[in-house]
Amino acid sequence: MCQLLGMNCATPTDIDFSFRGFSQRAGVTSDHSDGFGIAFFEEKACRLFVDNHSAIESRIADLIREYPIKSRNVIAHIRKATQGKINLENSHPFVRELWGRQWIFAHNGDLLQFHPELTGRFQPVGDTDSELAFCYVLDQLALKFGNDHPSLEDIFAVLQVIAPQIAEHGTFNFFLSNGQALFSYATTKLHWLIREYPFQYAKLIDIDVDIDFSTVTTSADRVAVITTEPLTDNETWQAYQAGEMILFKDGKIELQAMTTVQRLEREKQDPSLVRKTRADVY
Secondary structure, eight states: OOEEEEEEEEEEEEOHHHHHHHGGGBTTSSBOOSOEEEEEEETTEEEEEEESSOTTTOHHHHHHHHSOOEEEEEEEEEOOOSSSOSSGGGOSOEEEEETTEEEEEEEESOBOSOOOOOOSSSOOSSOOHHHHHHHHHHHHHHHHHTTSOOOHHHHHHHHHHHHHHHHTTBOOEEEEEOSSOEEEEESSOOEEEEEESSOOEEEBSSSSOEEEGGGSOOTTOEEEEEESSOSBSSSOOEEOOTTEEEEEETTEEEEEEOOHHHHHHHHHHOGGGOOOOSOOOO
């Protein structure tokens, strides 16, 4: 299956360090070599780069590794194809417009016997289960809210209902963003951490690269990094529980939903992880 990398920040930040390690998994430390993509939000719109070549071979990926594009919301994806041809239209992330904003979506997993009915407003360009799921999610949001511009909390509540329904068809780990925040959901494997003042040293797992973040940051910076597998070996990454949804905004957790049993167990293990939640999911 594929791998995901997301970043949500309090101030515009580049993803060079994380992407340098993440992209090694596209043929060096792993075999996710069937295309890659990355999206950088700037207010309502984003810079989207996709390629059907691996993130190791792609000259576009070379640009991303060397050019420090700063953004508050970034979504990256390296593909190991399970459904759909290895071509450009099947490369994640995918983009659509809703309520005057571009929305970005990337998925890790495999959905079987997933044939939702679409209204026609959003249609897949490629032939992946991932893009079909994205169109279905946006369809459901548009049907729910019409031409209104719902709050992030309202969107989060609807996603809490939609995501488990889609997950009944298989593995459904995804990122979704409209440039205001980053929605994330896991059925199998995602990890997150938050870097904030006082920043510390970090060392990548997949390549011999390290950085002392205290030398390149200020006290105003705060960065949430979310990825399929941890990127560093000297930081504490938190694993998502199955069925857990987290909304990151301004580099921190804004909303979090998991089952009551999962939440109580996590708080028992580490009381500092008690965070604002919208509602428990049963």
